[in-house]
C-alpha cells in the first residue's frame with residue numbers, strides 16, 4: 001500500500017530525522033499558513049519593505065506589504081522614513097491605491113481624514129460640526145483626540161539604504177536579528193553607497209511562500225535544473241563555495257565563486273541540462289566584469305527570513321520581495337538596482353544581465369515553474385513529506401554546495417517558532 005495512510009490525520013506529528021523530512025501539509029494547510037503569518041510576518045521578525053532610493057524626495061511614498069497587510073513607506077519633510085499601515089483609523093479603508101507617488105499628506109478619500117507622512121491624524125472634516133441657521137449640527141464628541149487615532153505605525157530599521165519594518169515594537173535590533181555573519185554579507189552589498197533603482201519585475205507564483213526561501217537555500221539544484229548556469233559555468237557544484245547561517249539557522253548566505261574548470265568539467269557529465277552545442281548570440285549577456293566590492297565571490301545569495309532575498313549574481317543585483325497571498329500563492333517582486341557611481345556601461349551591463357532573472361529570466365523562469373509544480377505535488381497527497389537529506393540530517397555551515405543543510409536549518413527554526 002506504500003504511502004497511503006490507513007487513517008489520514010490532519011497535521012500528524014513531524015516524522016523525525018532532524019528537520020530533514022518536511023511534511024507536505026506544511027505547505028498546504030490553511031491553519032498552518034495563518035499561524036505563519038502571525039508568528040513570522042507580524043511578530044518577532046523584521047520584514048523587508050523597500051529601498052530608500054525608491055523614495056528619494058520628501059513626500060515620496062511606496063505602497064507595499066508586510067505579510068498580507070498593506071503598508072505605506074514614506075519619507076517625511078524632515079527626511080525621516082516611516083512605515084504605516086494602509087488602513088484608515090476612521091472606517092478601516094485601505095485608502096492608498098497608488099504603488100508610488102509624492103504627497104504632502106495621506107488622505108483617505110472616503111471621508112477625507114488626513115494624516116501626516118508620519119501617520120499622525122491631522123484633519124477630520126466637520127470635526128466641530130456644521131453651522132446652519134445659527135446653530136452647530138453634529139461634529140465629533142468633545143473628548144475626541146486626534147492623537148489617539150493615528151495610522152498604525154510600524155517600527156522601522158534602515159541600514160545601507162534598505163528599509164525593514166515590523167508590526168512588533170519589541171522586536172530585537174535589525175543587527176542582532178541578522179547576526180554577525182549574515183550582517184557582513186549584507187554590508188558587502190549595501191555598504192552605504194547610494195543605490196540607483198533600475199526597474200521592477202512582478203510575478204505571481206502559485207506555490208507556498210516558503211518554497212521561494214527554500215529555492216535560494218538550495219545549492220543542489222542550480223547546476224542541475226538551470227541550463228543557463230551549467231552550460232555557461234556561472235553556478236556549478238564544482239564552484240568554490242560556502243554556506244553560512246545565523247545562529248538560529250533562519251537566514252543564510254550561499255556564496256559561490258565562478259569556476260575556471262571550463263565547460264567540459266566532470267561535474268557536467270550526464271547532466272541533461274548541460275547543452276554543449278548551445279551558444280549565445282548576444283555576447284553581452286556574459287560580459288562579466290569583476291567589481292572591487294565583491295572581494296572574491298562572484299555570487300552571494302542572501303535569504304533573510306521570512307520576507308526577502310538579496311541577490312548578487314555577477315553584475316546583476318536585486319532585492320526579491322516575497323509577498324504571500326494565501327497558502328498556495330505569493331507575489332514575487334524584484335527590484336533591480338545599481339549604484340549611483342556606476343558608469344553608464346556598468347548600468348547597461350547590469351540591465352542586460354538582469355535578463356537572467358525575473359519571471360521570464362533565462363534562469364529564474366525555471367524556478368517559478370518548479371515551485372508551482374512542487375505545490376501541485378503537495379496538494380495531491382498532503383500526508384506525504386519531502387526529503388532534504390543531502391549532506392546528512394544535521395544543520396551547519398559548510399564549505400561546499402553538495403548539501404541541503406540550509407533547508408534543514410530553516411525548518412529547524414520554523415519548527416521552533418511554530419511549536420511543531
Ligand SMILES: [Fe+2]
Nearest residue numbers: 215221222367
Ligand atoms: Fe534556481
